[in-house]
Structure formats: structure tokens, C-alpha cells
Amino acid sequence: MRNIFTTISSYVPSPCGRARVGVLFLLLPFAFYAQTNTFPASGNVGIGTTNPLDKLQIGEGITFHSGGHKVIGFSYVPSGSVDLDETAYSGEIRFDPGQGELMLGVSSSITSNPSTRIIMRKDGNVGIGTTNPGTWKLAVNGNIRAKEIKVETGWSDFVFEEHYSLPTLEEVEQHIKEKGHLKDIPSAREVEENGILLGEMDAKLLQKIEELTLYMIDLKKENKEQKFQIEELLKQNSRQQEEIDQLKKQ
Incomplete structure (x- = not known):
């Protein structure tokens, strides 16, 4: 000084x-x-309070807790541990050093403790609405709304390759009778139990669309051939009718 x-x-x-x-x-x-601040050489630090009850306390509503979990609490009223302000919703940013998990939580009611809403694990996997994202990089327990979603996956243009074995319509019909669903498409029960992989299912649905396209092309060819045959038959009938008419005039 x-x-x-x-x-x-x-x-x-x-x-x-x-x-x-x-x-x-x-x-x-x-x-x-x-001022209502305290900055001791050791112990708890208070800003806006002269009696901090946690490692760092700001006023009467924000605490920095350094126990087993490292917690930044909002609308907390420290009392040597962590208590809630029962007049306001509460929230927290919590880190678990033992598990390497970072959690963001908010309370669902004024008197309830904050519940973890978002979690990020040490492997980088993130859960929203779930604390167990498993092996998924992003696991969401709930509905998602977005402007656009890009899925990078394989596609089904192999259907148009020469070596592709297109099932006959009779084979398709037989499979539906036996299984109750299209070949290579999961049943309703399987979807209910396991869900679907969006990219994989889009590729399978495209495969069926491309197969239908090939069926329609073949059907168009058959119709064209049948139309030609019918026209030839009509011409033959017309010529035969002319011959019959000529014979009647004799």
C-alpha cells in the first residue's frame, strides 16, 4: 500500500x-x-455477506460448494451444508470428480431439490432428460424439434445395379403372408421394443421405393407389350371381319 x-x-x-x-x-x-464482504486468509469467502457458510458464497442465494461433489448452487441458502430457499426455484451446476460427470440441474417445484436435466460423462456422451446416455453421443429422453437434421449413412442405390436380385412379387406376397411385414423391414413389435436407427431405416425405405420403381418399370413394359399385342389382334380381327364381309357379298 x-x-x-x-x-x-x-x-x-x-x-x-x-x-x-x-x-x-x-x-x-x-x-x-x-462492505458486507469477507476475504479471510483462510476459510470461507463471502461477497455480499459477512458470514459465508460455504467455500464461496455470494449474497444469500449463490454458493460454491467443495465437498465430494463440486457444486455451484443457485437459490441455495447455506447452513453449513446446502439447503434450499423455499421461496424460489433452485438450480445447480454439479461436477462429480469420482465419476467424471458434469451435471446441470433445476428443480421442478419451489420446494424440491434440483434434479439433473443434462449430464455429460467423461467419455463425452451427453444425456438430456436421462442420466444414462449409454454408448450414445447424445441420448434424449423426450421429443426433439429441429429445422434440419443431417444423417450421414450408407444409401440404397445398389438396387439399380445389374447383379441385384429383385424379389418377385410372388415372393413379396408370400413373405407378407408369413411374417406380416416387408422383408428387411422390422415388425411393429421390434420397433416398439428396440426403436429404429434413423439413417438405417431411411436407407431401407429407399430400398423398397427403388424396388417399387423397378416393379413399375417392368409393369410398364408388360403393359406396353400387351397393348401392342392387343392392337395386333384388333388389326387381325378387323382384317378377318373384312374377309367375312366380302364372302357374304359373293
Whole structure:
């Protein structure tokens, strides 16, 4: 403090000005300690409170807890542990050093403890609405709304390759009778139990669409051939009718 005072005083040319600086430095400690703050050399630190009950407490609603879990609490009223302010919703940012998990929680009611809503595990997997994302990079227990979702996966253009064995419609019909669903498409029960992989299912549905396209192309060819045969038959009938009419006139 003395060194700071000496340095600042050197920039003040007049004795009167230096005296004013000295008075200011004398009053600073009183102004500082008159605030509701406490910064002890050891122990708990308080900002806006002179009686911090946690490692760091800001006012009466924000705490930094350093127990087994490292917790930043909001709307907490410390009492040596962690209690809730029963007049407000509460929230927390919690880190579990033992498991390497970072959690974000909020309370569902004024008097309830914060529940974990988002979790990020040490492997980078994130859960929203679930604390167990498993092997998924993002697991969401609930509905998702988005403007666009990009899925990078394999596609089904192999259906148009020459070596592809297109099932006959009779084979498709037989499979439906036996299984109750299309080949390579999961049943309703399987979907209910296991869900679907979006990219994989889109590829399978495209496969069926492409197969239908091939069926339609074949059907178009058959119709065209049948139309040609019918036209030929009509021509033959017309010629035969002309011959019959000629014979009747004789």
C-alpha cells in the first residue's frame, strides 16, 4: 500500500494534491471493510455477506460448494451444508470428480431439490432428460424439434445395379403372408421394443421405393407389350371381319 501511495504521489505535483491522495488512502480500508464482504486468509469467502457458510458464497442465494461433489448452487441458502430457499426455484451446476460427470440441474417445484436435466460423462456422451446416455453421443429422453437434421449413412442405390436380385412379387406376397411385414423391414413389435436407427431405416425405405420403381418399370413394359399385342389382334380381327364381309357379298 505504501509503495502504491508513493508511486501515485509522484504524479501529483502540488503538496495539497498529495495530501488529498493520502487522505483517500487512509479512508479506503474503512470503506472496504464497511462492505458486507469477507476475504479471510483462510476459510470461507463471502461477497455480499459477512458470514459465508460455504467455500464461496455470494449474497444469500449463490454458493460454491467443495465437498465430494463440486457444486455451484443457485437459490441455495447455506447452513453449513446446502439447503434450499423455499421461496424460489433452485438450480445447480454439479461436477462429480469420482465419476467424471458434469451435471446441470433445476428443480421442478419451489420446494424440491434440483434434479439433473443434462449430464455429460467423461467419455463425452451427453444425456438430456436421462442420466444414462449409454454408448450414445447424445441420448434424449423426450421429443426433439429441429429445422434440419443431417444423417450421414450408407444409401440404397445398389438396387439399380445389374447383379441385384429383385424379389418377385410372388415372393413379396408370400413373405407378407408369413411374417406380416416387408422383408428387411422390422415388425411393429421390434420397433416398439428396440426403436429404429434413423439413417438405417431411411436407407431401407429407399430400398423398397427403388424396388417399387423397378416393379413399375417392368409393369410398364408388360403393359406396353400387351397393348401392342392387343392392337395386333384388333388389326387381325378387323382384317378377318373384312374377309367375312366380302364372302357374304359373293
